[in-house]
Amino acid sequence: MTELDEAPGVGGFGKWSMHGVPHKGWTCVGVEDLGAPAAVCEMCERQDIRYVHAMQHPDFPEILHCGCICAGHMEQDVERARRREALMKNAARRRAGWPDRKAWRRSRQGNLVISERGFHVTIFERDGRWHGLIQRPSTGYKRFSKRTYVSERGAQLASFDAILFLEESTNVAWTMSIRRSPVQD
Numbered sequence: 001m002t003e004l005d006e007a008p009g010v011g012g013f014g015k016w017s018m019h020g021v022p023h024k025g026w027t028c029v030g031v032e033d034l035g036a037p038a039a040v041c042e043m044c045e046r047q048d049i050r051y052v053h054a055m056q057h058p059d060f061p062e063i064l065h066c067g068c069i070c071a072g073h074m075e076q077d078v079e080r081a082r083r084r085e086a087l088m089k090n091a092a093r094r095r096a097g098w099p100d101r102k103a104w105r106r107s108r109q110g111n112l113v114i115s116e117r118g119f120h121v122t123i124f125e126r127d128g129r130w131h132g133l134i135q136r137p138s139t140g141y142k143r144f145s146k147r148t149y150v151s152e153r154g155a156q157l158a159s160f161d162a163i164l165f166l167e168e169s170t171n172v173a174w175t176m177s178i179r180r181s182p183v184q185d
């Protein structure tokens with residue numbers, strides 16, 4: 001039996017059985033490929049995870065970093081979580097080569113920068129930690145990485161995950177707008 005077969009609530013493990021932790025109404029705000037099963041799901045506190053779904057809830061103070069199935073139940077859309085997971089798995093090889101892309105340049109300030117698929121990424125160091133900034137000039141989107149990284153390369157890899165997530169989010173929004181079109185109804 002895999003994690004996929006288990007019931008909503010994932011057996012009541014960890015925070016699923018903890019008072020004050022919402023079971024529903026979470027939103028995925030980011031994804032990250034750790035490269036190996038290097039963390040434990042913060043919801044069930046049991047599943048080893050490589051592909052992290054960052055989950056946010058208006059009535060909970062922290063973002064929880066979760067596995068696919070817990071994330072799917074938390075947002076009440078297991079298919080959507082599976083799609084994100086599949087996207088990360090499919091992208092794993094491209095991701096590995098991302099920090100070595102020839103398109104990376106050093107800015108005058110010494111930061112690594114790249115423009116790719118409509119996104120502009122800047123990797124910069126502050127207080128001994130590495131951060132990322134992702135901009136999408138066509139939409140005015142601009143966001144700093146929520147986490148910081150011990151290496152420049154780690155921040156580069158995280159920027160790949162962020163772009164993947166943003167592209168997927170955009171696709172979902174686009175699909176929904178198509179579905180809502182009166183012409184289709």
Ligand SMILES: [Zn+2]
Pocket residue numbers: 010041042043044045046047066067069070071
């Ligand atoms: Zn879990």
